[in-house]
Amino acid sequence: xxxxxxxxxxxxxxxxxxxxxxxxxxxxxxxxxxxxxxxxxxxxxxxxxxxxxxxxxxxxxxxxxxxxxxxxxxxxxxxxxxxxxxxxxxxxxxxx
Numbered sequence: 001x002x003x004x005x006x007x008x009x010x011x012x013x014x015x016x017x018x019x020x021x022x023x024x025x026x027x028x029x030x031x032x033x034x035x036x037x038x039x040x041x042x043x044x045x046x047x048x049x050x051x052x053x054x055x056x057x058x059x060x061x062x063x064x065x066x067x068x069x070x071x072x073x074x075x076x077x078x079x080x081x082x083x084x085x086x087x088x089x090x091x092x093x094x095x096x
Contacts, residue, residue, distance in 0.1 A: 020047035029069035033059045043069055051075060058082055 027043040031053065041055040051067065059065060059079050067075045 020049040022047045022052075027069050027071060029053075029067055029072075031055060031065055031067040033057070033065060034063045041067065043067075043072075046072075050077065050080060 022045040024045050025043055027046075029041050029043060030038055031041050032038045037057070039055055039057050041053040043051050043053055045052045051069070053067065059082075061079050061081060063079050065077060065079055069075060
């Protein structure tokens, strides 16, 4: 079972620009892109407004994504942004 960990290296609440506080997690799952291709992923943080995934294949910003995450179930949204962390990993933020 994954444990929730407090957010580290965060801005003071008065300087935080996000609407919802993010919580670090380590959850496994899989996601499906708009072309129906399916890949494994790892959720690294989550908030009521979105999730951030480490994933091997990128979709385009604005594309719909369905993620099935252990202990959370089905999550659906659009790719809000992506940051290439290395040649193989991408970070996604999903929005509804």
